[in-house]
Amino acid sequence: SQKIEQNSEALNIQEGKTATLTCNYTNYSPAYLQWYRQDPGRGPVFLLLIRENEKEKRKERLKVTFDTTLKQSLFHITASQPADSATYLCALGDRYRDDKIIFGKGTRLHILP
């Protein structure tokens, strides 16, 4: 069956450390992967997109990697801050699913001061 999985457990990270979130997928052929941030009671906010032919993408303190062999994307926040606390969603665009975007259920990240 097709699955896109993120850590269901909340992740607690000490301020200043690097937070790493995982997104694994099964039986999809993503043309690209995206990461979004969602705060309680608000809509998701787009952060980064990485295409299938890219290994790594960076934006300020954020870094995303995409390994099509492992069928995995990693999302890193370096020098984490309490303001980074939120739920992070990964999403993929599967080339065989009429361009629908499929979301994972998200990982709740807590940055502890």
Added chain:
Amino acid sequence: KAGVTQTPRYLIKTRGQQVTLSCSPISGHRSVSWYQQTPGQGLQFLFEYFSETQRNKGNFPGRFSGRQFSNSRSEMNVSTLELGDSALYLCASSGSSGGPRETQYFGPGTRLLVL
């Protein structure tokens, strides 16, 4: 540019009723997608409209329908509400002119509670 707006923000309905939600995309965006978000199922794609035509549809029953107007504003309708329809309904707009939808800009959502 103003962001995506959704109205109403909160709604309480009873089983069997119907509801209409509205979404105004970012100016110039022609694609509007609707999602249902629940704690158990996460964010699930309902449908996408582009230039007043439904371009994609998720796996939801026919009670869920939508439309898009010539100004790109979109409405979503749910008929014969069920308790399980309680969720946050999100709309997202993108500027895609026909290729893969990439960056989507989400509205704040409409929180629907069905009693």
